[in-house]
Amino acid sequence: xxxxxxxxxxxxxxxxxxxxxxxxxxxxxxxxxxxxxxxxxxxxxxxxxxxxxxxxxxxxxxxxxxxxxxxxxxxxxxxxxxxxxxxxxxxxxxxxxxxxxxxxxxxxxxxxxxxxxxxxxxxxxxxxxxxxxxxxxxxxxxxxxxxxxxxxxxxxxxxxxxxxxxxxxxxxxxxxxxxxxxxxxxxxxxxxxxxxxxxxxxxxxxxxxxxxxxxxxxxxxxxxxxxxxxxxxxxxxxxxxxxxxxxxxxxxxxxxxxxxxxxxxxxxxxxxxxxxxxxxxxxxxxxxxxxxxxxxxxxxxxxxxxxxxxxxxxxxxxxxxxxxxxxxxxxxxxxxxxxxxx
Numbered sequence: 001x002x003x004x005x006x007x008x009x010x011x012x013x014x015x016x017x018x019x020x021x022x023x024x025x026x027x028x029x030x031x032x033x034x035x036x037x038x039x040x041x042x043x044x045x046x047x048x049x050x051x052x053x054x055x056x057x058x059x060x061x062x063x064x065x066x067x068x069x070x071x072x073x074x075x076x077x078x079x080x081x082x083x084x085x086x087x088x089x090x091x092x093x094x095x096x097x098x099x100x101x102x103x104x105x106x107x108x109x110x111x112x113x114x115x116x117x118x119x120x121x122x123x124x125x126x127x128x129x130x131x132x133x134x135x136x137x138x139x140x141x142x143x144x145x146x147x148x149x150x151x152x153x154x155x156x157x158x159x160x161x162x163x164x165x166x167x168x169x170x171x172x173x174x175x176x177x178x179x180x181x182x183x184x185x186x187x188x189x190x191x192x193x194x195x196x197x198x199x200x201x202x203x204x205x206x207x208x209x210x211x212x213x214x215x216x217x218x219x220x221x222x223x224x225x226x227x228x229x230x231x232x233x234x235x236x237x238x239x240x241x242x243x244x245x246x247x248x249x250x251x252x253x254x255x256x257x258x259x260x261x262x263x264x265x266x267x268x269x270x271x272x273x274x275x276x277x278x279x280x281x282x283x284x285x286x287x288x289x290x291x292x293x294x295x296x297x298x299x300x301x302x303x304x305x306x307x308x309x310x311x312x313x314x315x316x317x318x319x320x321x322x323x324x325x326x327x328x329x330x331x332x333x334x335x336x337x338x339x340x341x342x
Contacts, residue, residue: 003076005040006152008032010160010301015269016282017300020289024299026165027266028157031274035068035096036307038150038177042138043069046146050134051077058082059128060136061120063111063173063228064093065306070136071100084120086111090227090311114218114232121233139176139235140183147180154184154192157301164190166298169252169288171280171305172196173228174235175205175216181303182243194249196240197284199224199256205237206251209244216241225256227311228277250293252284259283260318263308273308281305 009029017025030038047070050058058074060066063086074081081102085094087110094104109116121137128135140147158164164185170178178196185192198206201224205216216237224230244250256276263279266272281302288294308315315321327335 002044003034003040003072005033005044007156008153010157011270011272013270016265020286021296022285022289022294022298022300023296025285026161026299026301027270027272028153028301028303029272030153030303030305031272031278031307035065035072036310037065037069038153038303038305039065039069039138040073041149041152042066042143042146043073043136045149046070046134046136046143047073047077047079049146050079055133056080057131057133058136059084059124059133061085061110061124062089062097063230064089064310065228066136066138067097067102067104068093068100068310071097071102074102075100084110084124086230088112088230090313092312093227093310096310111230112232114220117231117233137235139174140179140239141235147176148183150177150180151184151187153303154181154188158188158190161299164188164192165301167193167195167294167300169195169197169281169284169300169302171229171277171284171303172198172205172240173202173231174233175237175240176235177303177305178205179236179240179243182240182247182249185247186243192247194244194247195252195284195288196244196249197252197254197280197287199226199229199259199280200253201225201256202229202231203253204231204234205240206253208237209241209249209251214238214241225314226259226276226280227314228275228306229280250288252287254280254283254287258286260314262286264319266304267308272304274304275306275308275310276314278304278306278308
């Protein structure tokens with residue numbers, strides 16, 4: 001199934017890169033995919049496989065973007081979509097899924113508690129196996145062939161830069177995206193360093209990678225407020241560590257406040273309206289610069305994974321934007337003149 005996914009723009013930073021001392025900073029705008037995130041690359045392949053197999057029902061889990069993507073592509077394919085979503089998934093994402101026609105089940109503590117998260121995955125996997133259905137979780141652990149669709153963003157970056165980047169910063173929850181990026185780099189025989197960035201409230205992979213450990217570590221409860229990265233279990237984390245380390249990449253843990261700071265900066269200085277998870281990579285880059293782990297002459301790509309329209313509740317909670325009230329025409333003209341007069 002194709003809805004126009006992929007071939008997203010790679011945009012050179014106009015201001016932030018210069019301010020950080022990285023003049024060759026680029027943003028890969030995955031927020032411009034059909035349903036607003038990179039997960040469309042995954043859904044396009046997965047639903048095409050289901051349609052070819054004659055399957056009529058899709059049962060999946062989601063923190064938001066996977067569900068939106070699967071809902072849309074299933075709608076286009078005439079496949080019924082049933083989604084088990086994480087506890088507290090952003091309402092705009094849930095409504096997007098519902099409008100595409102998906103049936104939504106939100107499970108208490110799913111995505112927040114490692115034991116419950118694992119239990120949900122295992123029980124759904126049993127149901128799907130018994131009915132010869134895939135379990136469309138955007139992770140290589142569950143859907144390796146469909147995740148190859150995500151690898152294509154690396155090939156696009158190489159084409160758009162006429163060569164590989166020196167660094168790619170990728171946000172991680174369960175690690176599927178970061179693993180896809182490393183696999184794309186390895187299959188293209190380039191030596192791009194791929195870095196795994198996680199919010200401190202869901203640090204399952206990044207610190208393990210930085211500290212030289214071999215395995216990711218489940219967390220008792222995901223306390224980050226960055227939606228989409230609330231994945232308390234390991235999933236693809238072990239292989240992320242192996243591949244990132246092989247490529248010379250590192251792990252970066254960032255605070256939620258830094259993520260929201262860069263979300264706002266991207267909007268106001270670059271015109272990029274990203275969801276919070278889409279600003280995590282840039283927060284990781286700032287961390288790397290503070291550690292003197294990036295050379296100013298190197299080319300850096302930050303992945304902007306999803307649209308800000310996905311989580312307007314986060315905008316309301318974090319940015320205290322002024323209320324817009326209706327005023328008279330005369331008052332509006334007076335305000336504009338006052339603005340010019342300083």
